[in-house]
Amino acid sequence: MRKGELAQAVRLREAGKTDEARHLLVDLARRHPDDAEVAYQTAWVHDVLGLEAEAVPYYETALAGQGLSAEDRLGAYTGYGSTLRVLGRYEDALETFGRGLEEFPRDPALRTFMAMALHNAGRSREAVSTLLKVVAESGKVGGYRRAVEYYADNLDETV
Structure with a gap:
């Protein structure tokens, strides 16, 4: 029953029927309060609806629990950290991203x-340095990769 309801809620969210998905997911989370997968999907639907503050406890449950796939765990770290950032909780966001980057x-x-x-x-x-490293590793800077990597750590260096 839980699996079928969860799959239905995900389909609803993916189809843009986010209010319906939220209703179903909140009910599932109430009935399965320690289920990491349900909590993650419930957090996600709240984020899609712009209800970031309401997503927070669901992300916390998802990351504290067991049973998320690696892909969903990564999504939970990314979503939770982003949600905390949007809420102005920058240090909490950085701590969350740090934990995510450990994994x-x-x-x-x-x-x-x-x-x-x-x-x-x-x-x-640090923000610019991080972005430069991401860009350099993407392979989208052509023959400038070494230079971009160098300046990522030496931003103020000039002639």
Whole structure:
């Protein structure tokens, strides 16, 4: 029953029927309060609806629990950290991104969202450095990769 309802809620969210999905997921989360997968999907639907503050406890449950796939765990770290950043909780966001990077150290999306939180926390130099490293590793800078990597750590160096 739980699996079928969860699959239906995900289909509803993916189809843009987010209010219906939210109603179903909140009910599922009430009936399965320790289910990490249900909590993650419930957090996600709240984020889609712009209800970031309501997403927070669901993300916390999802990350504290067992049973998320690696992909969903990465999504939970990214979503939770981003949600905390949007709520102005920059240090909490940075701590969340840091925990996520312990598990997924090279993930470009996680690192990019962390760079945004670094900027919001007044650490723009670290933010730019992080973004330059992500860009260099993407392979989208052609023959300039070595230079971009160098300047990521030496931003103020000039002739």
